Amino acid sequence: MILVIIEHTGAALKPNAGELLAFAARVGADFGMPTAAVILGSETTAIVEELQTRKVDRIFIVDNPALAEYGPEKYLHALKTIISIQKPSIVVTAHSARGMDFMPGLSVALRKPLVAGCVEYERIGDRIVFTRPIFNAKLNMKVETREATPYLVTITPGAFPADVVPNSGTPGASVGSTVETVEVDFSGVSSRRRVIAQTEASTGEVDLSSAAVIVSGGRGLKQKENFSLIFDLAKALNGAVGASRPVVDAEWLPREYQIGSSGQTVAPKLYFAIGISGAIQHLVGMSSSRCIVAINKDPEAPIFKVANYGIVDDLFKVVPVLTKLINDLKAK
Amino acid sequence: MKIISCIRPVPDPASRLVINESKTWIKDQDLSLVASEADNYALEEALRLKEKHGGEVVAISIGREVEGKTLRAALAMGADRAIHLVDEKFRGADEFATAEALSRAIELDGGADVVLTGVQSDDMGSGATGVMLAEFLGWVHATIVIAVDVSSSGTLTVQRELEAGMTETLELSTPALLTIQYGINQPRYASLKGIMAAKKKEFKVWTAADIGLDRAGAAGAMLEVKEIQVSERKSKVEIISGTPEEAVTTLVEKLRKDAKVL
Numbered sequence: 032m033i034l035v036i037i038e039h040t041g042a043a044l045k046p047n048a049g050e051l052l053a054f055a056a057r058v059g060a061d062f063g064m065p066t067a068a069v070i071l072g073s074e075t076t077a078i079v080e081e082l083q084t085r086k087v088d089r090i091f092i093v094d095n096p097a098l099a100e101y102g103p104e105k106y107l108h109a110l111k112t113i114i115s116i117q118k119p120s121i122v123v124t125a126h127s128a129r130g131m132d133f134m135p136g137l138s139v140a141l142r143k144p145l146v147a148g149c150v151e152y153e154r155i156g157d158r159i160v161f162t163r164p165i166f167n168a169k170l171n172m173k174v175e176t177r178e179a180t181p182y183l184v185t186i187t188p189g190a191f192p193a194d195v196v197p198n199s200g201t202p203g204a205s206v207g208s209t210v211e212t213v214e215v216d217f218s219g220v221s222s223r224r225r226v227i228a229q230t231e232a233s234t235g236e237v238d239l240s241s242a243a244v245i246v247s248g249g250r251g252l253k254q255k256e257n258f259s260l261i262f263d264l265a266k267a268l269n270g271a272v273g274a275s276r277p278v279v280d281a282e283w284l285p286r287e288y289q290i291g292s293s294g295q296t297v298a299p300k301l302y303f304a305i306g307i308s309g310a311i312q313h314l315v316g317m318s319s320s321r322c323i324v325a326i327n328k329d330p331e332a333p334i335f336k337v338a339n340y341g342i343v344d345d346l347f348k349v350v351p352v353l354t355k356l357i358n359d360l361k362a363k
Numbered sequence: 364m365k366i367i368s369c370i371r372p373v374p375d376p377a378s379r380l381v382i383n384e385s386k387t388w389i390k391d392q393d394l395s396l397v398a399s400e401a402d403n404y405a406l407e408e409a410l411r412l413k414e415k416h417g418g419e420v421v422a423i424s425i426g427r428e429v430e431g432k433t434l435r436a437a438l439a440m441g442a443d444r445a446i447h448l449v450d451e452k453f454r455g456a457d458e459f460a461t462a463e464a465l466s467r468a469i470e471l472d473g474g475a476d477v478v479l480t481g482v483q484s485d486d487m488g489s490g491a492t493g494v495m496l497a498e499f500l501g502w503v504h505a506t507i508v509i510a511v512d513v514s515s516s517g518t519l520t521v522q523r524e525l526e527a528g529m530t531e532t533l534e535l536s537t538p539a540l541l542t543i544q545y546g547i548n549q550p551r552y553a554s555l556k557g558i559m560a561a562k563k564k565e566f567k568v569w570t571a572a573d574i575g576l577d578r579a580g581a582a583g584a585m586l587e588v589k590e591i592q593v594s595e596r597k598s599k600v601e602i603i604s605g606t607p608e609e610a611v612t613t614l615v616e617k618l619r620k621d622a623k624v625l
Contacts, residue, residue, distance in 0.1 A: 136498040148489050172591050227532045330602075344610065356615055
């Protein structure tokens with residue numbers, strides 16, 4: 032069994048659920064294993080209904096008021112219970128802020144291997160060899176696990192596209208998964224960590240992880256005021272705005288816009304990198320995008336190595352023309 | 364308050380990486396090693412906590428170079444003493460084996476109130492080692508920390524970054540481990556005085572046997588490296604030339620008809 036730990040907001044599945052199920056479906060087909068999803072939460076009915084529209088064989092629910100708020104100790108406790116009963120071969124979740132907050136601890140608690148940030152795998156006989164990026168994705172490392180199963184895996188956003196998993200589309204219209212409730216007693220779990228407050232992103236910005244189009248600007252914009260060029264193009268494309276790290280460090284934009292190894296990892300359908308040279312820290316956060324357009328006056332800029340289309344010219348000349356063309360096309 | 368700052372030596376970011384003959388790691392013998400970038404922020408945060416609340420800062424590292432240059436640099440920045448784990452047996456460690464060795468050393472040194480690590484290393488880059496270390500120690504942890512505060516009762520209030528610009532504020536009991544996000548502070552440079560003072564500071568060197576670890580490095584790892592490869596660039600860029608007007612017209616055409624993303 033492949034056990035997928037589903038990320039959710041408390042009210043809905045996170046967009047990465049589709050990618051996790053895509054990974055599970057592929058491994059399941061390759062190794063002849065059933066797929067299962069686990070939801071840890073409180074008042075999970077809506078999330079479970081949403082999950083039932085996805086292709087997964089079994090759904091395990093731990094629904095407990097103790098899980099209304101995420102905590103790594105509670106997660107480890109619940110997951111150890113399920114793993115000891117179901118004995119999955121692979122336990123997978125996203126390589127995300129949440130996933131990397133509890134999966135390494137689960138690895139140590141179970142004394143089982145963790146392949147963190149998996150981007151690919153291959154089946155060799157009965158064995159599975161995982162690929163993970165190292166040195167900021169300059170190199171790839173292929174690894175095998177030493178211990179007996181379960182193997183723990185976190186998958187890099189964008190590495191296993193979601194659109195291959197059938198989705199019935201109608202909430203509540205099950206595609207055949209069985210739902211099983213697992214009772215877990217949380218009374219003995221210590222609470223050495225307590226959430227005091229959560230802040231939302233400062234404005235109603237589009238969540239970059241779910242944006243279909245992202246327009247990102249870098250140091251090439253020269254000053255904060257010029258970012259209006261990026262916002263105008265993003266608006267024309269109904270897209271979201273992103274930024275490279277120097278832009279955020281210079282305080283032209285708040286940190287929530289940052290894309291890259293110390294910001295968000297994104298994989299939109301269409302990504303514009305404008306005035307971004309393409310430091311590896313940025314590339315690792317966006318190189319899984321389906322189509323990348325780079326606009327930069329330096330033909331040697333590393334961004335052109337990952338781009339599909341490039342315009343080597345002054346962004347201040349190109350971007351306004353592009354924005355106008357998109358707006359004109361929309362008006363037609 | 365005793366604060367331990369974990370430092371991972373990695374090749375200088377300007378280094379050219381060459382894969383070794385067995386394809387299991389890079390040729391790092393001749394490369395100049397520096398502290399992994401995020402670990403500098405962690406060390407700076409450790410020094411600031413000490414300056415505000417008193418106590419000591421201990422820098423710890425698993426060495427790949429005998430002289431411990433990155434730890435010497437940490438002492439020059441202001442750490443009070445250093446523990447260097449040096450042993451051929453530590454070679455081939457994955458995050459799990461690294462975390463286990465660090466936990467043994469921290470326990471042998473009498474524990475701490477707070478352990479700080481960088482959010483991720485510049486080489487493995489997974490962000491796993493810190494959380495694993497917390498679990499080996501049996502401590503509570505917080506990841507991707509962007510602010511740290513200590514209350515009079517000794518509990519920690521930390522702010523951590525989540526996705527999409529969200530943050531959360533946590534209260535943690537000590538001892539605790541925090542993984543520190545890039546940009547939390549502006550790491551200081553070592554002063555000449557600091558560099559001179561560093562030479563007189565305590566510098567312990569421990570082997571795998573010293574910390575009571577039978578299965579260290581590759582022998583204690585959960586993952587076995589099969590092969591390291593240069594990652595392939597997935598696409599060859601198509602450069603679109605012409606005046607800005609011509610170029611964007613061609614681009615939009617291609618995005619619509621060829622790439623079908625518009």
